[in-house]
Amino acid sequence: MTVVLFGAAGYLGRAAEAALRDRGVRVVRVSRTGPRDDGSVRHDLVHGGTDELVALLRPIAPDAVVNCTGLLDGTTAELVAANVTPTARLLDALPVAAPSARLVALGSAAEYGPVSRGVPVAENAAANPVSGYGITKLASTLLVRDAVVAGRVDGVVLRVFNPIGADLPAGTVLGRATDAIRAALRHSATDITLGPLDSYRDFVDVTDVANAIADAALAPEPSEPVLNVGSGRAIAVRDAVATLAEVAGFEGKILESAPVPSRSGAVDWIAADITRTRHVLGWSPHQDLITSIRAVWKNA
Template structure:
């Protein structure tokens, strides 16, 4: 089997960095080209999927000649227009460009648990269950996934969307609940303060280690065939956010109060329970998470 040429967008981001690390160690990868908005260095190209035109993207695909294209970019918050640009239009551009310039390549894009919206309490959600997102973020991620599903069904592009649940672990950004909690605990410890403010923490979420997410993305990218165009990536377990923040406080040595007094993020405030049914990705790719929650929380604080 010929070693694959992989083009990875968002390689410097929270998820993309971990994907790059896994791909770099995988013997099935021959050439890994990382794309980002920063300075160009060995093995990297500069490309902004939102700002660049379709001509630039087409040129890049012709230049790299990838067997696999992975998009780890996206936007969690912003105006409706910004979310559509980053989460929907980018996917549309990639589908068109891959079909035109790299028709034999596989395209992997990232979806979100936010596509499901509210789900029955206690019942892990499967890929074909109803999708009723409650905010613009989930709406745009669902639109992206539906574009992938349609392209795959029409055999225009060999494409797959991975619905990633709540990733945590090294490099966690502040847009994420646990990243926000870590930032505020660090500040409180530095200032000798005895309390931090977060939003409500009573909801249950499916927390999955970003390093496990990276292995799922790599599995989807390099598999000989992916028969399902939409796959959940999660731990399969719902945990109360308050308990996970408590674990973080233990790792941080923060003994102050956690005040649940800030507004909840609009993208998830209406969802009080969610967990992924991961049986499809286990059947399709043989993937399952390997890192436990405590290790993920420890890595979230240490990094």
């Protein structure tokens, strides 16, 4: 098996590569800025044309293509370019360059927007994103779903909830908390300031996400174009941050007076219904929250 992995230098891309290689898969790493001396191929899905992408993919003849590129925050134009354009490029190029290849794209829980409190959200729920990030991720998902239904591509979108673990980006709530705690410990500060922590989120370990990506890339024939990837449980963000502080040995106050992040502030509770993913891929999450949080801090 040969898998072309876009965004190989990123947070989810690195984890996906490890999971694929563990299964004996040949991984062709593609990144926008990564060094070539590690065997990576450079290509920019945003600015590179379709012909250039076809020329990259055709000689490799991949069995699957995984897209781990994307942007959490930015201007509207930046979010469209980073989250929608790469999907469009791949959907234009794959039928020409590698018509039998499986496309695995990464969606987000942000596509759902507000959901019914206490009820894990399934893939057939109405999507009502409340941020530019969620809107652009939904646009990407719809493009893939339309292409799959029309028979133009063999593809699946994994709607990833809140991935956590080693090398967690600072743009996430636990990433911000990690940076704040690390700075407080360095300067012997007695408090840190974050935004409101009264929401509930579905945290899923990055290694579990990576295994879902590998499962989706290698599955004989996924029967559904959209699959949730989460733990299936909603955790109070305040509790998760408190656990992180305990693991880090920070005993100061955690203030919640910073502005609410526009990307997720309107969603006060969400958890994934992973029934469909279990059935289609045979995938289940294995890491518990405390293990994930310890990995976050150990690699901070």
